[in-house]
Amino acid sequence: MATAMPRIDRIAEPWGTRTPYGPGETWPTRVDSHLADGLTEADVDRWVQSATILHSNGDALDIAVKDDRIVGVRGRAVDRVNHGRLGPKDLFGWQANNSPERLTKPLIRKRGKLVETDWDTAMNAVAGRCKELLEEQGPSAISFYTTGQLFLEEYYTLGLIAHGGIGTNHVDGNTRLCTATAAAALKETFACDGQPGSYTDIDSADVIALYGHNMAETQTVLWTRVLDRLAGPNPPKVVCVDPRETPVARAATVHLAPRPGTNVMLMNALLHEIIAHGWIDREYIEAHTVGFAELEKQMKAYTPEVAAEVCDVPAERIREAARILGQAERLLSTVLQGFYQAHQASAAAVSVNNINVIRGMLGKPGCGILQMNGQPTAENTREAGADGDLPAFRNWENDEHIADLARIWNIDPMEIPHYSPPTHIMQQLRYMEEGTIRFLYVTATNPAVSLPELARIREILAQERLFLVVQDIFLTETAQLADVVLPAATWGEKTGTFTNVDRTVHLSEKAVEPPGEARSDLDILIDFSHRLGLEDKDGQPLVKWTDAEGAFEGWKECSRGRPCDYSGMSYDKLRGGSGIQWPCNDEHPDGSERIYVDGQFWAHPDYCESYGRDMVTGAPVEETEYRALNPTGRAVLKAAEYVAPHELPSQEFPFQLTTGRTLYHFHTRTKTGRAPQLDAAAPEVWVEMSASDAADRKFAEGDLLEVSTPRGRVRARLRISGIRPGVLFLPFHYGYWDTKDGARPKKKEDSRAANELTLTDWDPVSKQPIFKTAAARVERVARSKGTPAAAPTTTGSAPVTGAVPPTVGGDSARVEELLGGQA
Amino acid sequence: MKLDMAIEELHRSENHLVTVLMSMSDKHKADHEVFYVTRDMAKWSREHVAELARIGRDFGLDLDPEASEDPGLLAGMKQRTSDLLGRRSTPGLLLLADLRHLYREAAGTSLDWEILAQSAQGAKEQELLDVAEKCHPESLRQARWANAHLKVASPQVIAS
Numbered sequence: 001m002a003t004a005m006p007r008i009d010r011i012a013e014p015w016g017t018r019t020p021y022g023p024g025e026t027w028p029t030r031v032d033s034h035l036a037d038g039l040t041e042a043d044v045d046r047w048v049q050s051a052t053i054l055h056s057n058g059d060a061l062d063i064a065v066k067d068d069r070i071v072g073v074r075g076r077a078v079d080r081v082n083h084g085r086l087g088p089k090d091l092f093g094w095q096a097n098n099s100p101e102r103l104t105k106p107l108i109r110k111r112g113k114l115v116e117t118d119w120d121t122a123m124n125a126v127a128g129r130c131k132e133l134l135e136e137q138g139p140s141a142i143s144f145y146t147t148g149q150l151f152l153e154e155y156y157t158l159g160l161i162a163h164g165g166i167g168t169n170h171v172d173g174n175t176r177l178c179t180a181t182a183a184a185a186l187k188e189t190f191a192c193d194g195q196p197g198s199y200t201d202i203d204s205a206d207v208i209a210l211y212g213h214n215m216a217e218t219q220t221v222l223w224t225r226v227l228d229r230l231a232g233p234n235p236p237k238v239v240c241v242d243p244r245e246t247p248v249a250r251a252a253t254v255h256l257a258p259r260p261g262t263n264v265m266l267m268n269a270l271l272h273e274i275i276a277h278g279w280i281d282r283e284y285i286e287a288h289t290v291g292f293a294e295l296e297k298q299m300k301a302y303t304p305e306v307a308a309e310v311c312d313v314p315a316e317r318i319r320e321a322a323r324i325l326g327q328a329e330r331l332l333s334t335v336l337q338g339f340y341q342a343h344q345a346s347a348a349a350v351s352v353n354n355i356n357v358i359r360g361m362l363g364k365p366g367c368g369i370l371q372m373n374g375q376p377t378a379e380n381t382r383e384a385g386a387d388g389d390l391p392a393f394r395n396w397e398n399d400e401h402i403a404d405l406a407r408i409w410n411i412d413p414m415e416i417p418h419y420s421p422p423t424h425i426m427q428q429l430r431y432m433e434e435g436t437i438r439f440l441y442v443t444a445t446n447p448a449v450s451l452p453e454l455a456r457i458r459e460i461l462a463q464e465r466l467f468l469v470v471q472d473i474f475l476t477e478t479a480q481l482a483d484v485v486l487p488a489a490t491w492g493e494k495t496g497t498f499t500n501v502d503r504t505v506h507l508s509e510k511a512v513e514p515p516g517e518a519r520s521d522l523d524i525l526i527d528f529s530h531r532l533g534l535e536d537k538d539g540q541p542l543v544k545w546t547d548a549e550g551a552f553e554g555w556k557e558c559s560r561g562r563p564c565d566y567s568g569m570s571y572d573k574l575r576g577g578s579g580i581q582w583p584c585n586d587e588h589p590d591g592s593e594r595i596y597v598d599g600q601f602w603a604h605p606d607y608c609e610s611y612g613r614d615m616v617t618g619a620p621v622e623e624t625e626y627r628a629l630n631p632t633g634r635a636v637l638k639a640a641e642y643v644a645p646h647e648l649p650s651q652e653f654p655f656q657l658t659t660g661r662t663l664y665h666f667h668t669r670t671k672t673g674r675a676p677q678l679d680a681a682a683p684e685v686w687v688e689m690s691a692s693d694a695a696d697r698k699f700a701e702g703d704l705l706e707v708s709t710p711r712g713r714v715r716a717r718l719r720i721s722g723i724r725p726g727v728l729f730l731p732f733h734y735g736y737w738d739t740k741d742g743a744r745p746k747k748k749e750d751s752r753a754a755n756e757l758t759l760t761d762w763d764p765v766s767k768q769p770i771f772k773t774a775a776a777r778v779e780r781v782a783r784s785k786g787t788p789a790a791a792p793t794t795t796g797s798a799p800v801t802g803a804v805p806p807t808v809g810g811d812s813a814r815v816e817e818l819l820g821g822q823a
Numbered sequence: 824m825k826l827d828m829a830i831e832e833l834h835r836s837e838n839h840l841v842t843v844l845m846s847m848s849d850k851h852k853a854d855h856e857v858f859y860v861t862r863d864m865a866k867w868s869r870e871h872v873a874e875l876a877r878i879g880r881d882f883g884l885d886l887d888p889e890a891s892e893d894p895g896l897l898a899g900m901k902q903r904t905s906d907l908l909g910r911r912s913t914p915g916l917l918l919l920a921d922l923r924h925l926y927r928e929a930a931g932t933s934l935d936w937e938i939l940a941q942s943a944q945g946a947k948e949q950e951l952l953d954v955a956e957k958c959h960p961e962s963l964r965q966a967r968w969a970n971a972h973l974k975v976a977s978p979q980v981i982a983s
Contacts, residue, residue, distance in 0.1 A: 433853070
């Protein structure tokens with residue numbers, strides 16, 4: 001029943017109105033909606049079902065269409081994920097679809113300049129160069145770099161073309177920067193990707209632990225769920241590990257702010273305490289795991305005192321956190337970039353799994369692990385094989401899996417590269433640098449801003465000898481370096497499905513036509529395949545579908561019997577109601593809320609996706625070794641030794657630089673920077689420093705600083721925030737597309753992309769680049785004269801000094817919230 | 824009893840492994856994973872050298888607990904050369920050769936540990952056995968990495 005319809009400034013109040021609830025109760029509904037100025041629901045021609053794409057939460061919404069244009073959004077009350085709620089990026093971000101800067105025609109480089117052309121010319125150039133190189137060098141010359149922002153159908157088609165058609169092993173997604181460690185950590189512990197958690201675990205957990213996960217900013221609606229629990233009876237305790245004073249840290253029962261690069265040391269001390277106090281489920285360990293004795297032995301040395309020294313966190317606080325985790329009755333653990341993009345990423349994330357496993361807290365309400373994703377469709381990049389892995393969690397080291405995939409694709413098993421792990425993007429770049437990869441096809445991502453050490457990335461991408469294809473919706477910094485640019489349709493302009501971190505699959509339907517000649521990524525990929533003449537072993541086209549639903553049906557067959565089983569779903573079933581969680585098959589026609597119930601895993605040597613890797617060197621474990629270690633497919637407890645970070649502060653570079661994100665922006669701002677309310681909330685780059693570090697240097701809020709590392713320099717205004725002393729923070733969203741420079745800083749003082757400064761180094765297990773520990777120094781360029789940094793005050797960048805005006809959105813940011821509403 | 828000889832031999836080969844790993848790291852600075860992982864693994868061998876020097880005293884040996892390493896000047900030169908050559912594809916073959924060399928050195932060292940562990944058991948030298956049980960897995964991991972990285976690197980080097 002509707003009780004109120006307030007209009008809330010959702011820039012000023014990103015999480016909206018509280019609807020408190022208690023443990024085990026159903027999260028109340030609150031339907032958020034926002035329409036273009038002056039319009040009401042009565043003006044809307046039609047509502048088209050979809051879900052959110054400017055973060056990873058997978059909130060269901062309906063797109064409002066008037067006169068064949070998108071004019072707003074409304075949360076879907078019936079959906080299990082959001083119960084009607086939307087975050088600021090969803091409420092305002094759709095406006096970017098209508099931007100006049102959208103790409104509407106293919107572009108091709110002629111005499112050094114990108115000029116408009118027709119589709120036929122552009123596609124012939126792309127397919128022609130690809131064929132030439134295949135003849136001249138073979139598949140090792142060809143690589144693909146995709147995203148976490150397309151749809152499942154597109155990833156599956158891309159993987160089929162690359163693996164089954166071209167036969168290259170050089171396939172990756174920008175999920176390498178976002179969730180590669182989530183997948184790697186799950187493969188280490190459970191020998192298979194797939195999230196052992198459900199968002200409903202928040203409803204019944206008595207402890208929620210967030211490791212390097214600023215959920216308040218990265219998944220605002222999920223955090224709203226936590227806030228509603230915290231505002232209700234018997235709220236959960238919250239444990240937060242983060243070097244910044246984020247909204248999560250401010251809400252936490254215990255906040256641990258370790259020195260960057262020391263997560264494994266901290267996790268080992270927590271494990272040490274939990275084991276030493278016997279807060280473990282011996283029966284569960286005995287019945288369902290391998291490796292406990294070694295874990296127990298290795299954790300002995302990691303006392304809270306040792307960790308206190310290395311992490312610079314009081315030993316008593318580590319003990320307090322361990323006590324809360326150890327005495328939890330229903331423990332939900334979540335992990336994100338603070339662990340994934342840090343030194344020893346996989347080892348730290350695996351340690352989080354270890355805590356839930358040794359406490360037997362899996363597969364029942366309130367007990368789960370969410371190794372989070374950063375992007376809306378990252379789960380699909382991984383499961384459909386567009387991150388280089390084989391589709392449906394097939395194991396490249398298992399010949400039976402390869403034979404099965406070859407049967408589905410109707411090709412010879414030798415056509416599918418399975419001689420080594422896929423070539424991740426950082427290694428692909430190395431091959432481009434030395435000149436053996438000569439064709440790179442980028443879909444929907446912007447490596448010229450998002451990858452580390454940008455001067456090097458630009459140098460590689462701009463090489464004459466590299467043929468660069470960029471398929472995107474705007475002329476990004478990367479697109480400006482391309483030989484051919486293909487204009488793509490985006491969310492709302494094409495149909496497809498995508499899956500969030502709690503395995504909920506949503507259908508996103510086409511609401512309007514794409515602008516100009518832009519085409520869906522799926523159509524472009526199928527066209528590419530046909531122009532290459534890719535065929536199966538009977539001479540039929542390799543890609544057998546012509547539309548999204550056909551691709552989905554193909555994917556259903558590929559996923560049948562595998563962990564991420566979609567065979568029981570259909571577009572019709574996904575229409576109208578709530579999203580559905582995989583596995584969904586004959587046995588579970590309505591999907592499965594929980595996996596790993598009663599200690600049943602997908603880890604059997606014949607079935608598992610991965611045999612694991614060495615936690616320090618990253619060397620894959622061989623099949624025979626895995627069979628000996630884990631013959632019956634239990635959960636694997638892996639211990640990891642702490643290794644010091646590779647780049648430590650020095651006299652010359654005394655700070656540790658960490659990069660990250662803000663609530664109001666997504667990725668490199670190509671969409672959020674074109675939504676006025678979001679852009680105004682965080683219009684420029686800033687740098688954060690602690691009050692004590694600022695006082696030591698007599699720096700004040702708003703001073704213009706220059707941050708430098710051995711790789712480059714960036715100028716930004718200072719925000720004095722609650723970050724731990726010795727650490728600097730830069731948001732990574734800001735590139736050059738909306739500066740006068742366009743693609744790159746023309747002069748050194750114009751540099752503003754955080755990745756000018758980051759180093760080329762990655763976790764050997766997940767191959768995720770390190771963005772959280774670079775040694776840096778800082779100098780003042782100019783005093784503020786009273787102008788504060790343009791950083792949000794509502795978030796982790798909240799000021800701790802001076803009179804900084806609060807971040808507000810004003811009238812244009814007012815959003816309707818229908819409490820208890822049924823749409 | 825020739826336990827002292829076995830310890831001395833291992834001390835020599837672990838020492839050599841530090842040099843092999845660090846030299847390989849410097850030579851392949853433009854190959855970031857090789858650069859960092861070999862450095863991380865060199866730390867293990869340095870610890871093994873120190874452990875062997877410590878336990879060696881019980882067997883009348885006076886071994887240097889510090890691994891002898893390349894002077895910094897030489898290391899710097901190798902790194903600069905790697906950066907300069909890093910835009911060509913020929914160093915790929917050199918990488919394969921170095922991985923092959925590392926594999927043989929690490930596997931040999933691992934066998935030396937096997938010999939020491941077996942001998943310590945035979946001689947009922949518990950402390951020496953503990954040292955071997957702690958260090959041996961790490962030299963196996965060094966060999967496994969060399970093998971695994973060879974698998975990853977060779978298709979691109981040879982089939983391009």
